[in-house]
Structure formats: structure tokens, C-alpha cells
Amino acid sequence: MRPAPSAAADKRAVDAAVAPRPTAAAFFDLDNTLIRGASLFHLARGLAARRFLSSGEIARFACSQLTFRIRGERTEQVATTRERALSFARGHTVEEMVELCRHIYDDYLAEKIWPGTRALAELHRRRGEPVWLVTAAPTELAEIIAGRLGLDGALGTEAEAVDGTYTGRLVGEILHGQAKGTAVRELAERRGYDLSVCHAYSDSANDLPMLTLVGHPHAVNPDHRLRARAEYEGWPITDYRTGVRMLRAGLPGAALTGAATGAVAAGVALARRAKAKS
Numbered sequence: 001m002r003p004a005p006s007a008a009a010d011k012r013a014v015d016a017a018v019a020p021r022p023t024a025a026a027f028f029d030l031d032n033t034l035i036r037g038a039s040l041f042h043l044a045r046g047l048a049a050r051r052f053l054s055s056g057e058i059a060r061f062a063c064s065q066l067t068f069r070i071r072g073e074r075t076e077q078v079a080t081t082r083e084r085a086l087s088f089a090r091g092h093t094v095e096e097m098v099e100l101c102r103h104i105y106d107d108y109l110a111e112k113i114w115p116g117t118r119a120l121a122e123l124h125r126r127r128g129e130p131v132w133l134v135t136a137a138p139t140e141l142a143e144i145i146a147g148r149l150g151l152d153g154a155l156g157t158e159a160e161a162v163d164g165t166y167t168g169r170l171v172g173e174i175l176h177g178q179a180k181g182t183a184v185r186e187l188a189e190r191r192g193y194d195l196s197v198c199h200a201y202s203d204s205a206n207d208l209p210m211l212t213l214v215g216h217p218h219a220v221n222p223d224h225r226l227r228a229r230a231e232y233e234g235w236p237i238t239d240y241r242t243g244v245r246m247l248r249a250g251l252p253g254a255a256l257t258g259a260a261t262g263a264v265a266a267g268v269a270l271a272r273r274a275k276a277k278s
Contacts, residue, residue, distance in 0.1 A: 021127065021128055021129050021197065022128060022129070022130060023192055023193050023194045023197065024127075024129045024193070024194065024197040024198055024199075025129060025130040025131070025132060025152075025188070025191070025193045025198045025199075026120075026121065026124040026129055026130070026131045026132070026198065026199040026200070026201070027132050027134045027184055027198065027199070027200040027201070027210060027214070028117065028121060028131065028132070028133055028134065028151075028200075028201045028202075029134060029135060029201060029202035029203060029204070029207055029210075029220075030133060030134075030135035030136075030137055030142065030145070031135065031136075031137070031203070032203040032204070032220075032221050033114075033117060033201055033202050033203045033220045033221065034113060034114060034117050034118070034121075034133070034145075035109055035112040035113055035114065036112045036114065037112060039109065039135070039137045039141060040137060042104055042108040042109055042112070043100075043101070043104055043137070043138070043141060045104070045108060046100050046101075046103060046104040046107070046108070047100070050100065089159055089166040089168065090166055090167060090168030091165065091166065091168075092165070092166055093161075093164050093165050093166070094140070094161050094164050094165070094166070095164065097138070097140050097166070098140050098144070101138070101140045101141040101144045102144055104141065105141070105144050105145055105148055109145065110148070113149075114220075114221075114240050116238065116240050117201065117220060117238075117240070118149065120201070121149065121151060122150075124199065125150070125151075129199075130152040130153075130191070130193070131151045131152055132146070132151060132152055132153050132154065132155065132184075132187065133145060133146045133149075133151055133153075133154040133155070133156075134154070134155045134156075134175070134180055134183065134184060134210065135154070135155070135156050135157075135175065136156070136157050136174050136175045136176040136180070137156050137157065138156055138157055138158075138159060139154070139155075139156035139157065139158045139159075140156075141156065142154035142155065142156030143156070155175060155180075155183050155184070155187065156175055157170065157173075157174050157175045157176075158170065158171040158172060159171065176206065177206050177207070177209060178209045180207060180209060180210045181207075181209025181210045181212075181213055182209075184200070184210050184213055184214075185213060188213075195213050195214050195215065196214075196215040197215050197216070198213075198214040198215060198216065199214060199215075199216040199217075199218060200213065200214045200216070200217050200218065201218045201220050202218075202219070202220065202226070203219070203220050203221045203222055203223060203226065204222075204223055204226055205222075205223060205225035205226040205229060207226075208226070208229065211235075217230075217233070217235045218235060218236045218237075218238065219235055219236070219237045219238070220238045220239075220240070221238070221239055221240055221241055222237060222239070
């Protein structure tokens, strides 16, 4: 059996294999794709720490987080949780929320980032491809996460504010399901991205409207419905929850273990496929 290439050699291959492709963007979901668990739970923790929430309210968010970790993302749960969070924001200022989201990232979310998914995002950036976070979480939190990770931008659920104060209403829809797909399509049109060469990463079948838009969908820590669809379609599957990397993308050698190693291998596979098409 041919020995597996070293991580350093893999990274050099990714760097050298593909010329910059500014029209080949990568879109990453947030909850359970880039971070472990649900971002809204950690937003609730931050709100509670600053006495925006009662102990009973934080307990309900904790229950939602537990359900999310066990059963995966459910459309009705996402809608209810976001609406509840928006109601708590009513009367607070945008400035307060932005500052709160900075603390939430630093205090809670930084340690929840999946190293492998972050490495994949960095590999896309190294290839000269724009990287976007696309999430149902509030825009303020999404933009801070994207900024901390050096991504090109973020799309999130937008809460209405009048004179810098939240009204408790949404601007448009919760960025979830079909709305997420629509937002990605509109972003691609504005930025001139070629969706046929773009990549998208998600854990949930609810994100199929986004995944099926692009030429290269990826299932990351997938729920059972997304795993079944990915296996049927032959999409790459990554599961960092077990430490096992699984790809139907021509990876050399046996399945690789470890999130960072898997991410490098995935990047090499992406680079080789792109080189083969060039």
C-alpha cells in the first residue's frame, strides 16, 4: 500500500494545485457544522449573564440545546427559538447586542469550533476562494464569528431596529431552509460567484436548498436524513463527532482519523478534483 502523504506535503499540494478562483465560493452553516451545538443556546447564556433572561428562560434554552444535540435540527424548533430570542432583544440597542455577541464568541463559542471545519474554511481561503458563514443565527453574531475566523462575510437572520433599538420583529425571514438557499443564490448573483463550482457545508437536511444549489455539497456531522441523501448522491461526508473522516471523493489510503488530519485530506481531494477539471 502506498504510504499516506505527510500533512505538510498535503498542504503544499493544496497551495500549488489550483490557481485563485474568486468565483468559487464556499458556504458554511454554523450550528453543528462549524461549532458544536446550537449558537442560540450560547446567546441565551450571554443574555442570562447580563440579566436579560430569567433562570426559567435559560432552562428552556438549555432544554432546546439538549434536544438539538440528540435529535438534530428541527424546523419548528429553530423558528420558535429565534422568535423567543428576538422577543428578548426588544428594547435593547444594536450596540448592546454587538458587544454582547463579542463576549459570547470569546467566552463560549471560540472553544466550540470544530477544528476540522475551521481548517477546511482556511483551505478554501488558501485556494483564493471566498468563504461565507450562512446561518439562522442573528446577523450580529454571525458577522462577529466570521470576523474572528477571517472569513469573507456572513449572512444571518436580521432583526429589525428603529433608531438603533430592536423592535422584536424580523427583517425578512429566518435564514433557514429555503430562505437560506435563496440568500445564497442572491449573494452569488451580487458577487458574481459561479454556483456550479462553489462548495457548501452543512449538518442538516433542512439545508438541502443551499446544498443542492452548488456543484460541491458536503455533509458535516450529518443528521440521518442528510447522511442518507449524501450517501445516495455520493457527496463527501465528514463526521467529527466520532473522529472518523469519510469521503467518496477518491481519498488515498484508508479512512483518516482526527479532525485536522481529515480536513487537510479533504482539501487535497478538492484540489486534485479541481486540477483534473482544469
